[in-house]
Amino acid sequence: MRYESPTTEAAPVAGVGDEKASTTDTPAVRLRDARLSYGPRSLWHGLDLDVSPGEFLAVLGPNGSGKTSLLRVLLGLTDLSAGSVRIAGEPAHRGNDKIGYIPQQRSLQDSLALRGSDLVGLGLDGHRWGTGLRGRRRRAELVRSALRSVDAQDYGKKPVGLLSGGEQQRLRIAQALVADPRVLLCDEPLLSLDPSHQHRVSGLIARQARRTGAAVLFVTHEINPVLPMVDRVLYLVNGQFRIGTPDEVMNSETLSELYGTEVEVARVGGRLVVAGAEGEQHHHVPEGEQE
Ligand SMILES: Nc1ncnc2c1ncn2[C@@H]1O[C@H](COP(=O)(O)OP(=O)(O)OP(=O)(O)O)[C@@H](O)[C@H]1O
Numbered sequence: 001m002r003y004e005s006p007t008t009e010a011a012p013v014a015g016v017g018d019e020k021a022s023t024t025d026t027p028a029v030r031l032r033d034a035r036l037s038y039g040p041r042s043l044w045h046g047l048d049l050d051v052s053p054g055e056f057l058a059v060l061g062p063n064g065s066g067k068t069s070l071l072r073v074l075l076g077l078t079d080l081s082a083g084s085v086r087i088a089g090e091p092a093h094r095g096n097d098k099i100g101y102i103p104q105q106r107s108l109q110d111s112l113a114l115r116g117s118d119l120v121g122l123g124l125d126g127h128r129w130g131t132g133l134r135g136r137r138r139r140a141e142l143v144r145s146a147l148r149s150v151d152a153q154d155y156g157k158k159p160v161g162l163l164s165g166g167e168q169q170r171l172r173i174a175q176a177l178v179a180d181p182r183v184l185l186c187d188e189p190l191l192s193l194d195p196s197h198q199h200r201v202s203g204l205i206a207r208q209a210r211r212t213g214a215a216v217l218f219v220t221h222e223i224n225p226v227l228p229m230v231d232r233v234l235y236l237v238n239g240q241f242r243i244g245t246p247d248e249v250m251n252s253e254t255l256s257e258l259y260g261t262e263v264e265v266a267r268v269g270g271r272l273v274v275a276g277a278e279g280e281q282h283h284h285v286p287e288g289e290q291e
Helices: 067-074 116-124 133-149 165-177 195-212 224-229 252-259
Strands: 029-038 041-051 056-060 082-087 099-102 183-187 215-219 232-237 240-244 264-268 271-275
Touching (some): 029 067, 041 240, 116 165, 224 271, 252 264
Parallel strands (some): 056 232, 183 215
Antiparallel strands (some): 029 041
């Protein structure tokens, strides 16, 4: 399947920080000589990474290579074994309201009583709105705008436990965007979305990043839906990593080096196809869609 232009443009979220697109030179994310180990196993080490405001970084790698663990470090949920991590110039910490987070998908059945707009509104908790009518109105306006931005305006009043996986996912994305974060951490956010909503949502995230200066770290097993938006790739394999533009990283030579075996990367109709990476499940072109 080719990457096609969306027929409907998703509206950007009218956010908390509309008035102040980020102009600072401080990296949104900075890791220095970072290592994460569990017992004797080192997931990655010597990781130096600066992600600039507005940059879109795709984080790739096979199962268990430490992609989610990296997001947990940035969220302050897991401590580095060595090195340092800063978010917008400050040490990483739990409950950081500079971060919007789209977690790996899990069912929301347990939250049956929660309505769509309540779920999105949770993304504004911790921000100061005041208890007055004005604060409440502004909050409701932001939630409505975030719902519209992911085409979920019809779910505002519905209990989230009754929605499909893809519908729930769109609400989580709205929740992560609603407070206009400086850093947007996305853990496989396109799972369970149909191609049209994959397209819409990835476009929305990229536009939001450009408009507000949010840095995006986008964990994915499938780079093709976001390839046109990606500035750089961080590719993790077996404790090794490479960082660079898609062309610098996603080529036969670099991936062969990283996997320690012969890997072939080809461009097929604007998509990347990777063959030969052991355990690799990415960038697969389903039969019948090959050109
Ligand atoms: N708290 C922990 N204690 C010990 N090992 C852990 C812990 N958390 C994660 N791991 C291990 O670290 C490895 C990396 O996990 P992580 O979830 O970061 O991988 P991933 O790259 O996101 O994988 P996937 O693509 O399957 O989501 C896995 O082998 C996992 O079992």
